[in-house]
Amino acid sequence: MPRASIVIPAYNHAVRLRRAVDSALAQTLAAEVVVVDDASTDETPAVIAEYAERVTAVRARSRGGPARARNVGLGVTSGEFVMFLDADDEVAPTKVAEQVAVLDADRSAGWVYCDVEIRDDARNRRVLASEKYGYALRRREGDLLAELLVENFIPVHAPLVRRACVPGPFDERAAREDWDFWVRVAAASPARYVPRVLATYHVGAGGRNTLPNSPAAQREEQCRHDESTRV
Numbered sequence: 001m002p003r004a005s006i007v008i009p010a011y012n013h014a015v016r017l018r019r020a021v022d023s024a025l026a027q028t029l030a031a032e033v034v035v036v037d038d039a040s041t042d043e044t045p046a047v048i049a050e051y052a053e054r055v056t057a058v059r060a061r062s063r064g065g066p067a068r069a070r071n072v073g074l075g076v077t078s079g080e081f082v083m084f085l086d087a088d089d090e091v092a093p094t095k096v097a098e099q100v101a102v103l104d105a106d107r108s109a110g111w112v113y114c115d116v117e118i119r120d121d122a123r124n125r126r127v128l129a130s131e132k133y134g135y136a137l138r139r140r141e142g143d144l145l146a147e148l149l150v151e152n153f154i155p156v157h158a159p160l161v162r163r164a165c166v167p168g169p170f171d172e173r174a175a176r177e178d179w180d181f182w183v184r185v186a187a188a189s190p191a192r193y194v195p196r197v198l199a200t201y202h203v204g205a206g207g208r209n210t211l212p213n214s215p216a217a218q219r220e221e222q223c224r225h226d227e228s229t230r231v
Contacts (some may be wrong), residue, residue: 003080004096004160005032009069013087013190014043017200021051023090029097032079036060036069067177068169074169082166084178085157088202095198099160102192110165113158114198121202128197129155140193145186152179155201158202 006024009194011015017035024033031185035048037059070084085091095114101110117131130136133153140144145199147153156178167184174180185191 002030002032003100004029004080004081005034005077006083006091006096007070007073007077008033008035008085008087008112009038009066009073010035010040010048010087010114011038011066012040012042012044013048014040016088017044017047018050019051019090020057020085020087021048023052025051025054025084025094027096028094028189029100031096032056032184032186034058034077036073036213038065038069042227064175065172066113067174068174070177071169071172080105080163081144081160082163083157083160088204089155089157090200090202091157092198096160098194098198102194103160103162105130106192108190109162109192111159111161111185112192112194113160114194114196116155116158116201117189118155118201118203129153129158129178129201135193135195142190143186144191145183148179148183148186152176152182154182155199157199157201159185159191161185162189179201 008020013082014021014178021035024031033055035051035055035057037048037057037065038043039060045059048055056076058076060072074082081103083215099112103109104196117126118129118132119126154207159182165188167188170177171180217222
């Protein structure tokens with residue numbers, strides 16, 4: 001049984017999904033990969049079918065959004081550790097191995113996160129999360145609750161969480177379900193930080209991958225997203 005599970009929610013990501021799945025399957029410490037198709041209407045199901053027995057595939061009957069898709073994936077995983085990877089992003093081959101090693105060495109920590117490259121290929125811009133959010137000037141390990149109550153500075157695929165420390169499901173009603181989830185994880189257990197770039201966050205024009213700086217900006221961005229995806 002793999003020690004870690006990677007949950008990939010996907011909605012109409014046929015063009016980029018292979019990048020995420022390939023990076024999950026390329027881990028030097030083998031991980032269970034669960035892909036949740038959130039009722040896509042493009043070729044996403046066909047792309048998932050290409051991986052056949054290498055991933056666990058789940059298809060929702062109706063679209064529920066990223067929080068529900070992650071919850072569905074979380075419910076079918078079996079690893080001691082779990083991480084979430086959006087369908088248009090990717091992780092380094094050693095991410096799971098390096099982060100599992102940190103949590104194995106420190107049993108008091110419930111989760112560990114890494115630095116992330118935030119890449120906007122359309123504008124040819126790249127910045128590290130550690131630079132964008134001033135990691136050098138903030139608390140990076142231990143009790144991160146106070147830091148996370150101010151702003152979300154942790155991309156969703158940066159952490160690996162000990163399953164025993166998962167604080168329940170993602171809140172499907174939350175405007176920023178990932179931010180809400182990390183706040184609850186931080187309230188439940190201390191964190192460790194790996195100062196290495198082990199993931200890439202691809203910024204999408206008008207999509208979810210934007211990580212605004214302030215809570216107000218995050219709420220505004222979510223409202224724009226909800227309006228653009230409302231049927």
